[in-house]
Amino acid sequence: MIFRMFLPITFASTIAASVVFGEGLGDAGKGTKIFSKCKSCHRIGNGAINRVGPHLNGIFGRKAGTIDGFAYSKSMVRAGVDGLVWTAETLDAYLENPKSLVSKTRMNFRGLKNPQARADLLAFLRGYSDEPINIPEAEPTATKTDLKIDPAILTIKGDPEYGEYLSGECKTCHQSGGEDDGIPAITKWPEEDFAIAMHAYKQKLRPHPVMQMMAGRLSDEEIAALAAYFKDLE
Amino acid sequence: MKMNRRSFIGTVTAATATLSAPMVMGSGKPRVVVVGGGAGGATAARYIAKDSKGGIDVTLIEPSRAYYTCFFSNLYIGGLRDINSISHSYGTLATNGVNVVHDWAIGVDRAAKTVSLAGGGTVPYDKLILSPGIDFVEGAVEGWDTSAQNAMPHAYKAGSQTELLKAQIMAMPQGGTFAMVAPPNPFRCPPGPYERVSMVAHLLKANNPTAKIIVADPKPKFSKMSLFQEGWAEHYEGMIDWIGEDFGGGNVSVDPAAMTVTIDGELTKVDACNVIPAMKAGHIAHLAGVTDGNWAPVNAADMSTKADPDVYVLGDSSQQGDMPKSGFSANSQAKVCANAVRGALTGSKVFPAKFSNTCWSLIEINDGVKVGATYQATPEKIAKVDGFISKTGETAEVRKATYEESVGWYTGITADMFG
Numbered sequence: 001m002i003f004r005m006f007l008p009i010t011f012a013s014t015i016a017a018s019v020v021f022g023e024g025l026g027d028a029g030k031g032t033k034i035f036s037k038c039k040s041c042h043r044i045g046n047g048a049i050n051r052v053g054p055h056l057n058g059i060f061g062r063k064a065g066t067i068d069g070f071a072y073s074k075s076m077v078r079a080g081v082d083g084l085v086w087t088a089e090t091l092d093a094y095l096e097n098p099k100s101l102v103s104k105t106r107m108n109f110r111g112l113k114n115p116q117a118r119a120d121l122l123a124f125l126r127g128y129s130d131e132p133i134n135i136p137e138a139e140p141t142a143t144k145t146d147l148k149i150d151p152a153i154l155t156i157k158g159d160p161e162y163g164e165y166l167s168g169e170c171k172t173c174h175q176s177g178g179e180d181d182g183i184p185a186i187t188k189w190p191e192e193d194f195a196i197a198m199h200a201y202k203q204k205l206r207p208h209p210v211m212q213m214m215a216g217r218l219s220d221e222e223i224a225a226l227a228a229y230f231k232d233l234e
Numbered sequence: 235m236k237m238n239r240r241s242f243i244g245t246v247t248a249a250t251a252t253l254s255a256p257m258v259m260g261s262g263k264p265r266v267v268v269v270g271g272g273a274g275g276a277t278a279a280r281y282i283a284k285d286s287k288g289g290i291d292v293t294l295i296e297p298s299r300a301y302y303t304c305f306f307s308n309l310y311i312g313g314l315r316d317i318n319s320i321s322h323s324y325g326t327l328a329t330n331g332v333n334v335v336h337d338w339a340i341g342v343d344r345a346a347k348t349v350s351l352a353g354g355g356t357v358p359y360d361k362l363i364l365s366p367g368i369d370f371v372e373g374a375v376e377g378w379d380t381s382a383q384n385a386m387p388h389a390y391k392a393g394s395q396t397e398l399l400k401a402q403i404m405a406m407p408q409g410g411t412f413a414m415v416a417p418p419n420p421f422r423c424p425p426g427p428y429e430r431v432s433m434v435a436h437l438l439k440a441n442n443p444t445a446k447i448i449v450a451d452p453k454p455k456f457s458k459m460s461l462f463q464e465g466w467a468e469h470y471e472g473m474i475d476w477i478g479e480d481f482g483g484g485n486v487s488v489d490p491a492a493m494t495v496t497i498d499g500e501l502t503k504v505d506a507c508n509v510i511p512a513m514k515a516g517h518i519a520h521l522a523g524v525t526d527g528n529w530a531p532v533n534a535a536d537m538s539t540k541a542d543p544d545v546y547v548l549g550d551s552s553q554q555g556d557m558p559k560s561g562f563s564a565n566s567q568a569k570v571c572a573n574a575v576r577g578a579l580t581g582s583k584v585f586p587a588k589f590s591n592t593c594w595s596l597i598e599i600n601d602g603v604k605v606g607a608t609y610q611a612t613p614e615k616i617a618k619v620d621g622f623i624s625k626t627g628e629t630a631e632v633r634k635a636t637y638e639e640s641v642g643w644y645t646g647i648t649a650d651m652f653g
Contacts, residue, residue, distance in 0.1 A: 165585040168281070168569035172562060172590075173639075173646040182642025209622040210592055210639075213608055217588075217619055 025088060026116065031124025034117055041107075044128050053107060059086050060129030064102070075104035091125070092118050149199050154192050156224040163229025166222055169214065176233060187233040194227035263291045264579035267349050267359035269339045269518055271296030271324060273303075274365030274548030274564035276651040281572035283331035289580050293333040293357055295349065299323065301652075302392035304423060305561045306644055309596060311389075311400045312433030313440075320392060326653035342522035344542055361575045364524070365548040365564065366516025367391065368422050371528065374512035375415055376487035385490035386507040389430075390422065402506040403434055409444040410505035413495045415486055416451040417510045420529075422550045422559045424457035425605070427510055429595040432462065435470040436598055448504070449476045450497045452484030457558075458595060458605055464626045465597030515551035529553035534611035535587050536574035537567050546571050555615025556607075563591045565647055570611075587611040594640030600630070602637030 035044070041052035048055040054070040065072040065080035079102050084090060094101045095118045097111040112118050167176075170186060178187040186194070200206045201215035202223075215223070268279045271294055279294040286292075300321045309315040328334040338352035342364075348356040370388065372379065378386060389399040403412060412434055416427045431449055438445040447470075455478070456462075466474045477483040482498025488509060489495075495502050514520075514528035524530045524539040530547040531540040532554050539545045548571060549564030557563040570587040577584035592606030607621030624636065 161583065162585060164285075165569075165573055166588070168573075169566065169588060169590050171646065171650045172565050173592075173643045175646050175649050177649070179645070180642075181645040182638045182640075183646055210604070210606055213606060213620050213622055214590060217608055 025123040025126060026119030026121070028120070028123040028127055030117075031120040031122070034112070034121045035124055037109075037112075038121075044125070056125060057128050059091070059125055060088070062086050062129075073102070073104050073106045075102050076106070088122055088126075091122055095121065148203070149196065153199070153220045153224075154195055156195075156220055158191065158221070158224030158226065158228030160225065160228040160232070162222070163225035163227070166218075166226050167229050167233075170226070170230075173210075178233070187230050189227070189230060191224070191227040191231050194230060195223050198223045198226070263289065264360045265291045265293070265358060266361045266363065266575060266579070267357050268292065268294045268363045268365065269296075269349065270365035270367060270516065270549075271298070271301055271327075271334075272365060272367055272549065272564065273305075273561035273647070273651055274550075274568045275363065276301070276324075276327065277565045277568035278363050278365065278548060278572045278575075279332045280327055280330070280651065280653055281569055282576055283327075285572065285582070286576050286580060288331060290576065291333070292331065293335060293359075294324070294327065295335045295337060295339045295351065295357070296324065297336060297338050298393075299336055300393075302396070303561065303644075303648065304390070304392045304426070305647075307389070307392035307396045308426065308430045308433040310396060311403070311430060312436045312596070314433075314596070314599065317397060322648055322652050324652065330653050339518050340521070342518065342545070344522065344545065347544065359544075360579060361544055361546065362522075363546045363548060363571060363575070364516070364519050364522060364530070364551065365568070366518045366551055368513040368550045368559075369515070369517050371512040371514050374417075375509050378415075378488050378490065378509045378511065382488075382490035382509075385493070386488060386509045388510055389508060390426075390510050390513075399506070399508055400437075403437060404441065406438075406442055406445060406505040408442055409446075410442065411446045411448060411502065412438070412506045412508070413448045413450065413502065413504040414508045415488065415495070415510060416449055416453070416456070416483075418452045418484070418512050420559060421510070421513045423593070424558050424560075425462075425593055425595040427451075428456055428458065428462045429597075430508070431474060431476075432465065432470075432595070432597045435466070435473050438473065439470060445473070447474045448495070448497070448502065449474065450483045450486045450495065451476060451478050452486075454479040457593075458603055458623065460626055461603045461624055462595075462597060465601060465603075469598040469601070513550070515547070519547055519551045525551075526553070534614075534616040537571040538574075546575065555609075555612075556618040557589060557591055557609055557616050558593065560591055560593055561647065562593065562643075563589070565650060566590050587616075589616055592643070594636065594643065596637060596640070600634040600637050602633055602640050603628075604636055604640070 042056050043049060043051055044056040048057050050070045054067045063080045064084040064086060065076040095112050098105050098107045098109055173183045174186045178185040198215045201211040204212050266282055268275045275294060279292050282290055283292040300323060303320045306315055306320050310317050310320060324334045339349050340352045341350040348358050350356045387395045387399040389395040414427060414431060431447060435447055477497055485498045487496045493504055495504050495507060515525050515530050519525050519530045522545060524541040524545050524547060530551050530553060532538060532547050532552045534554060537546045537548055539547050548567045550559040566589045574584055576582050589609035592604055594602055594604045596602050603624035605623040608619045609616045610619050
């Protein structure tokens with residue numbers, strides 16, 4: 001999944017810290033109520049399917065107009081082709097006035113003018129998208145996750161030389177050149193995001209059995225070492 | 235088998251291979267010689283050359299110029315891969331500091347620390363890494379020896395044997411019979427024969443839907459058995475007859491001239507037959523005197539042999555403990571070994587051994603399954619730490635994702651081996 005290459009750059013600083021560790025975009029609880037305005041057309045959560053509008057699982061980080069089988073406006077498809085990706089920033093703009101961002105969108109909604117309401121709604125939606133713990137690869141999360149990680153663990157300074165040795169295990173599947181041919185790229189990640197992802201596997205919050213097994217026996221120092229090594233891998 | 239692995243290619247290449255520069259040593263640098271350019275040997279050579287940054291002279295002795303991976307060769311049989319897509323050259327390794335010598339290693343003098351070559355001459359080493367894959371145990375299947383491998387291919391060293399087997403399956407008459415004689419434990423790629431049965435069934439389903447598949451197996455059970463049996467019932471109903479140990483599957487003889495297979499006294503005329511005999515370490519490991527019985531016992535911490543601390547054995551040929559004989563395992567062991575060898579020769583830091591393995595198998599298009607585990611070095615052996623296996627009844631979406639992941643893994647591991 002390519003979007004995770006830029007996801008940390010676009011909102012790692014705001015969302016990674018805020019959503020994972022609590023406070024954030026807005027109040028997701030209030031957002032639940034605001035979502036009732038959207039419900040007549042959009043579904044979200046476990047088993048959500050496309051209705052009048054596309055389902056909204058995994059919206060964060062998704063390229064606009066790319067859910068298979070949904071008939072988007074040409075305008076929305078073109079926006080995606082042109083590089084529109086749904087982030088907190090772009091969704092905020094779209095929700096404020098859909099037609100200002102995608103001129104001929106079929107979304108027949110006049111917009112949410114109240115910034116706090118948009119923030120609350122985004123916080124609600126964010127719970128159904130990949131979080132930094134799902135980086136770099138995971139199925140779209142339809143349930144909220146609950147990663148317990150001591151912030152001190154994320155401050156461990158990894159030894160890149162040890163990381164290079166340990167990375168041998170990763171490179172049997174993940175290509176060191178950063179290509180993605182069915183197994184995602186893991187190079188050049190911000191160290192913290194890399195570490196969060198590995199701890200989420202270790203805690204079996206992320207679903208992939210191979211990665212749960214691989215991460216399961218890595219110590220905090222080893223995860224930090226891998227993060228330090230892959231961060232700079234060309 | 236008289237020679238070591240891939241002799242079906244090597245009989246040609248060995249004669250024509252000319253020996254190039256690697257005899258020129260004397261640079262004062264420590265010397266590592268690797269015999270066998272598969273998942274173990276190519277990886278070890280690449281990592282030692284790469285990580286020592288020219289500080290170690292690395293020579294890889296491998297008779298074949300094109301290496302065909304055994305993994306994914308069943309997908310070629312099933313028609314899902316081109317034979318060229320599983321072929322790899324040594325060009326990138328050669329341009330990245332590995333002396334690649336296309337010749338046969340025909341002897342090891344452990345006292346003089348040299349390897350002798352079929353093309354003449356010897357190559358000196360400080361550390362020798364043997365990764366010669368498998369050879370077959372003589373007399374393992376009554377009526378079969380390697381002289382019969384054209385009539386009844388083993389196709390368990392990928393390349394021309396694989397192509398031959400596929401051609402014979404394609405030439406079967408409508409409603410004909412394909413037989414497989416499966417090997418006893420331990421053998422290369424535990425799910426391999428059963429993935430092959432699946433891929434043969436896939437091929438026949440499209441081209442010869444009334445054909446039958448008989449598998450004579452000396453084992454009572456096999457890797458991923460419930461997953462394969464579920465898949466066979468779902469995709470190839472009534473086509474595959476697996477005869478395990480309980481039904482005399484181990485009591486088998488073949489007649490390659492008459493094309494018959496006799497299982498527990500019952501003779502069957504077959505149209506194509508894949509004989510996968512019992513296996514042992516590649517020939518050079520036996521010649522080096524580091525084997526005990528069929529395999530070469532090694533120390534788990536660094537893959538050095540119990541017989542000689544300067545000779546290491548990787549992959550299928552090694553007797554290491556709990557890891558299955560697989561390309562993934564050999565690649566994993568090679569990196570532990572490379573780290574230890576480099577440390578011993580240059581004083582670089584040696585990190586503790588960690589091993590892992592995952593084996594993907596394809597049952598039908600987009601129906602992939604996997605099994606895997608992690609391992610650690612103990613004083614006795616490589617010991618399993620944790621593992622997982624695909625579950626029966628998984629959704630088509632999960633199986634498709636598993637298959638796609640295996641395709642990604644193939645690209646990843648071959649890049650890790652050959653650069």
